[in-house]
Amino acid sequence: xxxEARKSILECKGIKKNFYSPLKIEILKEINLTIHxxxxxxxxxxxxxxxxxxxxxxxxxxxxxxxxxSIDGMLVNFFNKSHIxxxxxxxxxQSFYLLEEYSALDNxxxxxxxxxxxxxxxxxxxxxxCDLLDHVGLSERRHFNTKLLxxxxxxxxxxxxxxxxxxxxxLADEPSxxxxxxxxxxxxxxxxxxxxxxxxxxxxxxxxxxxAALCDKTLRLQDGLISCETLPEFTx
Amino acid sequence: xxxxSVAFKYLIPRWKQLSVSIISLVSILIIAxxxxxxxxxxxxxxxxxxSWVDKIIALTAPIRMTPTHKYYTSYYYxxxxxxxxxxxxxxxxxxxxxxxxxxxxxxxxxxEEIPKEWSAKDSQTDGELKDLVxxxxxxxxxxxxxxxPVVSPFETTMANVRLRLLRHVDGNKEHSQQFLDQVAxxxxxxxxxxxxxxxxxxxxxxxxxxxxxxxxxxSDNLIEDNPDGFHRVEPNELKQRLSDLFQSIDIQSLTLxxxxxxxxxxxxxxxxxxKVAIIANRIILETAVRDAKLAQDLELESLCxxxxxxxxxxxxxxxxxSGSRDCVKLASPxxxxxxxIPQNAKDLKGVLDQLNKNVKTPIAIEGILHVEENLKLLxxxxxxxxxxxxxxxILKSITPFNAIIDKDSFLHASRPQDIAFQLKDQIQGYAFxxxxxxxxxxxxxxxxxxxxxxxxxxxxxxGTSLNLPENHGFGESIxxxxxxxDAGVLIGDLGYIAYxxxxxxxxxxxxxxxxxxxxxxxxxxxxxxxxxxxxKDLVSMVGGAALSEQVPLSSGLNIRFDNSKDAKKIKxxxxxxxxxxxxxxxxxxxxxxxxxxxxxxxxxxxSEKNLFSVISLVIIIVACSNIISxxxxxxNDKKLEIGILRSMGASSKSIAxxxxxxxxxxxxxxxxxxxxxxxxxxxxxxxxxAFIGKMQGHDLFNPMFYGSTLPSELSLxxxxxxxxxxxxxxxxxxxxxxxxxxxxxPSAILKAE
Numbered sequence: 001x002x003x004e005a006r007k008s009i010l011e012c013k014g015i016k017k018n019f020y021s022p023l024k025i026e027i028l029k030e031i032n033l034t035i036h037x038x039x040x041x042x043x044x045x046x047x048x049x050x051x052x053x054x055x056x057x058x059x060x061x062x063x064x065x066x067x068x069x070s071i072d073g074m075l076v077n078f079f080n081k082s083h084i085x086x087x088x089x090x091x092x093x094q095s096f097y098l099l100e101e102y103s104a105l106d107n108x109x110x111x112x113x114x115x116x117x118x119x120x121x122x123x124x125x126x127x128x129x130c131d132l133l134d135h136v137g138l139s140e141r142r143h144f145n146t147k148l149l150x151x152x153x154x155x156x157x158x159x160x161x162x163x164x165x166x167x168x169x170x171l172a173d174e175p176s177x178x179x180x181x182x183x184x185x186x187x188x189x190x191x192x193x194x195x196x197x198x199x200x201x202x203x204x205x206x207x208x209x210x211x212a213a214l215c216d217k218t219l220r221l222q223d224g225l226i227s228c229e230t231l232p233e234f235t236x
Numbered sequence: 237x238x239x240x241s242v243a244f245k246y247l248i249p250r251w252k253q254l255s256v257s258i259i260s261l262v263s264i265l266i267i268a269x270x271x272x273x274x275x276x277x278x279x280x281x282x283x284x285x286x287s288w289v290d291k292i293i294a295l296t297a298p299i300r301m302t303p304t305h306k307y308y309t310s311y312y313y314x315x316x317x318x319x320x321x322x323x324x325x326x327x328x329x330x331x332x333x334x335x336x337x338x339x340x341x342x343x344x345x346x347x348e349e350i351p352k353e354w355s356a357k358d359s360q361t362d363g364e365l366k367d368l369v370x371x372x373x374x375x376x377x378x379x380x381x382x383x384x385p386v387v388s389p390f391e392t393t394m395a396n397v398r399l400r401l402l403r404h405v406d407g408n409k410e411h412s413q414q415f416l417d418q419v420a421x422x423x424x425x426x427x428x429x430x431x432x433x434x435x436x437x438x439x440x441x442x443x444x445x446x447x448x449x450x451x452x453x454x455s456d457n458l459i460e461d462n463p464d465g466f467h468r469v470e471p472n473e474l475k476q477r478l479s480d481l482f483q484s485i486d487i488q489s490l491t492l493x494x495x496x497x498x499x500x501x502x503x504x505x506x507x508x509x510x511k512v513a514i515i516a517n518r519i520i521l522e523t524a525v526r527d528a529k530l531a532q533d534l535e536l537e538s539l540c541x542x543x544x545x546x547x548x549x550x551x552x553x554x555x556x557x558s559g560s561r562d563c564v565k566l567a568s569p570x571x572x573x574x575x576x577i578p579q580n581a582k583d584l585k586g587v588l589d590q591l592n593k594n595v596k597t598p599i600a601i602e603g604i605l606h607v608e609e610n611l612k613l614l615x616x617x618x619x620x621x622x623x624x625x626x627x628x629x630i631l632k633s634i635t636p637f638n639a640i641i642d643k644d645s646f647l648h649a650s651r652p653q654d655i656a657f658q659l660k661d662q663i664q665g666y667a668f669x670x671x672x673x674x675x676x677x678x679x680x681x682x683x684x685x686x687x688x689x690x691x692x693x694x695x696x697x698x699g700t701s702l703n704l705p706e707n708h709g710f711g712e713s714i715x716x717x718x719x720x721x722d723a724g725v726l727i728g729d730l731g732y733i734a735y736x737x738x739x740x741x742x743x744x745x746x747x748x749x750x751x752x753x754x755x756x757x758x759x760x761x762x763x764x765x766x767x768x769x770x771x772k773d774l775v776s777m778v779g780g781a782a783l784s785e786q787v788p789l790s791s792g793l794n795i796r797f798d799n800s801k802d803a804k805k806i807k808x809x810x811x812x813x814x815x816x817x818x819x820x821x822x823x824x825x826x827x828x829x830x831x832x833x834x835x836x837x838x839x840x841x842x843s844e845k846n847l848f849s850v851i852s853l854v855i856i857i858v859a860c861s862n863i864i865s866x867x868x869x870x871x872n873d874k875k876l877e878i879g880i881l882r883s884m885g886a887s888s889k890s891i892a893x894x895x896x897x898x899x900x901x902x903x904x905x906x907x908x909x910x911x912x913x914x915x916x917x918x919x920x921x922x923x924x925x926a927f928i929g930k931m932q933g934h935d936l937f938n939p940m941f942y943g944s945t946l947p948s949e950l951s952l953x954x955x956x957x958x959x960x961x962x963x964x965x966x967x968x969x970x971x972x973x974x975x976x977x978x979x980x981x982p983s984a985i986l987k988a989e
Contacts, residue, residue: 052987061883062983086885093986097880101245111884113238161884 006036009168009201010058015067017053027053029224031067037168040195040202042212045221051205052173054221058203059089059171072168086115090162090200092172092191096154098146104157105129105142111164125164132160136190152183159191163198170195172204176211188214239890242881243897246870256869263862264906267966270859271910271958274852276917278954281848283947285841289800291759292834294431295423295767297794298803299810300390300826301372303329307822311350311357312368315342318350328776329791330389332369340365358818368822372793375813382797382806389772390424391791393779397422397714397768399731399752400458401724402450402466413466416723418766422733422778425704425715425769428796432769433702437718437755439693439727441491441679447693447728448652448674451477455710459732459747471650478646478655485693489636489680490657490672496576496630497676504577504607504629505666513576513587514603514621573626575605579633581664587632636680637661639672693727693753704753704771711749712774717758719765727752733770735778748774763833803827853961859906860965863899867973871895871980878977879985888978895977899970900963907962911955921948 112125136156176184249257316322319341645656758764
């Protein structure tokens with residue numbers, strides 16, 4: 001595996017994050033990271049070590065106290081954040097975070113709408129949304145309100161949504177944390193397959209060694225530093 | 237725009253967000269209420285203001301031009317005084333307006349030398365004398381901004397008006413004679429004034445009655461200082477006058493006297509069964525029973541009960557301590573002396589209630605009258621009651637009876653009240669025919685047969701232009717302000733205008749007979765109560781004669797046009813045009829906002845308007861501030877969705893737009909509801925006002941100040957003001973929560989799980 005040959009898609013240098021209230025905690029001390037196109041990476045670590053914070057920093061949802069982040073060659077700043085989130089990133093959350101009062105299809109289409117793409121029935125965005133829902137096995141439930149879906153189905157919708165604008169990077173924060181074992185395994189397969197097939201970079205925060213084992217690389221976060229970078233065969 | 241679709245999702249009320257829904261509903265209702273209040277208030281206020289301004293303009297004009305001192309000292313004005321071709325008389329502006337253009341009346345061959353102190357002749361480029369009046373008229377008529385400009389000369393002067401109010405000339409009562417003296421302004425009546433036509437008060441039936449009665453009065457002694465009594469005209473003359481009068485008006489219905497009309501039994505419709513109120517002569521109290529105990533002793537109560545009880549006529553003298561005698565005389569209760577017939581059967585209850593009001597035991601009962609060969613009177617229980625031969629039948633009606641005037645009766649009429657009418661109407665559904673005269677009846681509906689040939693009334697033909705009758709043989713026509721009507725003057729009253737004329741040896745009082753032909757409502761103009769309108773000739777006679785050496789009190793040109801709101805702009809155009817031809821110095825141009833007598837009022841109206849605008853702005857701000865709290869709650873409720881949308885790449889601007897839009901839509905819905913409600917309210921405004929007036933027992937708005945009906949036209953100005961300010965303020969109210977929403981960090985929201 002020659003990572004160097006591949007294009008680097010996400011680069012962060014000297015990222016530092018402190019929390020100030022109620023006590024000053026240096027949650028991330030110095031993170032330097034380079035992630036390449038098509039890589040699947042699992043971030044593991046004990047609770048409270050700042051895995052989610054790191055993921056949100058990488059996903060531009062949070063801002064670091066120090067350090068720079070560039071995604072797909074673009075240095076992230078206040079003004080291009082939203083655009084990068086919309087075009088380059090797809091998020092999958094533990095609690096799914098689907099929009100209520102909307103159907104599954106509307107949820108999947110929302111990133112396209114935010115990108116001001118045409119979303120009428122014959123548009124390419126609409127077609128892609130339908131294809132994605134087919135792909136995650138929900139073609140029957142397209143017009144179901146998200147409230148009526150089961151947890152696994154919700155997460156499938158969320159995966160489809162994350163892929164809507166064809167982003168380069170997918171960020172998943174414990175995607176199977178709220179699901180039973182069997183469903184989790186399905187979601188893991190789906191996620192990994194999609195990432196491989198569409199050549200997406202996948203960064204996933206997880207406690208689940210099974211999921212980490214499926215990834216190319218596992219990063220372990222400890223004491224605000226990435227303590228070791230292991231290949232999957234060593235982690236088990 | 238996904239922002240809009242998201243915002244609409246938020247606006248749809250849901251059970252899950254009950255608190256938000258209730259708060260938004262309340263704030264929408266409050267905005268609606270405020271908008272409703274402001275739109276209705278401003279519409280009515282604007283309408284009132286417009287009607288007041290209209291009335292100011294009605295008496296004057298949107299723009300008035302008065303000659304300056306320079307005009308009166310100009311060669312153009314003075315030269316007529318020394319020119320033979322002008323009869324050595326100065327000309328008024330009206331006369332100048334009528335004369336041929338550009339002619340210099342001065343003839344060096346015949347006329348005396350021009351005095352040296354006169355200012356130089358103001359000539360045109362071709363050497364002709366500049367005609368200041370005609371030139372001005374030409375410019376006015378060509379003013380581009382004025383719609384349908386009309387120029388008419390006006391004069392205002394002062395004189396003493398003395399009106400003789402003759403009353404009860406015809407009645408059985410002694411006639412009375414009063415005089416009303418008033419120093420008043422006399423202004424030129426302008427038939428072109430459309431607003432004046434609107435301000436004309438319609439004649440009342442008392443006016444018509446007076447007008448008819450005055451036909452019998454000879455006014456030859458009128459201008460004497462204290463005419464004793466009055467002279468009647470000869471029967472032949474009266475006939476002529478009456479037929480003249482009834483050629484222009486027609487009386488179509490008559491009203492019954494309030495106490496009812498006593499009719500002969502033969503008038504009753506044959507074969508009819510009429511519902512009537514029966515009054516029986518049961519008890520006549522000749523002297524009041526002062527002692528209640530005494531009344532008890534006599535068991536008056538029992539005597540009063542029922543019509544069928546037979547009681548002997550008896551005297552019951554009782555002596556009491558003071559020696560005076562209280563005497564109760566009881567008559568036979570079975571004989572019916574009076575029957576009251578309402579015209580409509582459904583009015584019977586009202587008649588009975590009225591008769592039995594303030595009476596302990598009912599004196600009138602309901603019954604049915606069968607008009608057959610012999611009159612048969614029945615009670616409701618089918619008990620027959622004998623009728624006294626002297627029984628009275630009294631017809632009562634609140635609605636006028638249709639009547640046709642009998643023109644042949646003029647021939648025999650020695651007095652106007654002898655004019656006969658054929659009544660053709662119905663009583664409780666049965667045809668009723670009778671003859672009647674003006675002796676007892678009031679005048680109901682009167683129609684004008686031919687407005688232009690009216691000799692005695694000022695009438696607006698088609699409500700646009702006004703007609704003041706000339707030369708009808710009763711003196712000059714004058715149109716009086718409403719205040720005179722309130723003082724008891726009626727149409728048809730005669731009098732004279734007195735003014736002073738200067739002769740070489742003495743001051744003479746001149747009197748011109750006048751007759752009142754109508755009343756108009758001067759609105760709230762300060763001098764309006766004293767502003768009499770008369771035809772031009774009378775005004776120039778009074779004005780000219782009184783002050784032959786001085787200029788008339790006020791004279792000039794009235795400039796009227798349809799778009800009176802643009803007066804200021806038109807004034808500017810006129811000034812520029814006058815400047816160009818060099819006659820601006822001779823004229824003083826004023827818009828209605830600048831008139832001495834109306835300036836204060838119009839300024840006051842303007843400052844009131846500003847004040848109310850500020851107040852309503854504050855109210856709108858208060859109403860819209862509710863939106864802020866509602867949006868804060870909404871933002872809190874939708875925190876997670878904000879985070880999700882942000883994670884999908886929605887910019888903070890988009891989030892702000894969503895909530896700002898929510899605020900605006902709420903403001904918009906509120907104002908829409910308010911506008912709709914105010915349109916409805918304005919549509920039914922006068923009914924509403926009448927209802928409230930009824931509830932509180934007196935008129936809500938005094939018609940003296942507000943007119944008989946409130947203006948109910950929607951004011952577009954107010955509408956625009958409210959819509960724009962509401963939208964703007966609700967937008968601002970939305971900004972604060974929207975900023976909060978957009979400033980939320982998605983990480984904080986999404987991590988909080």
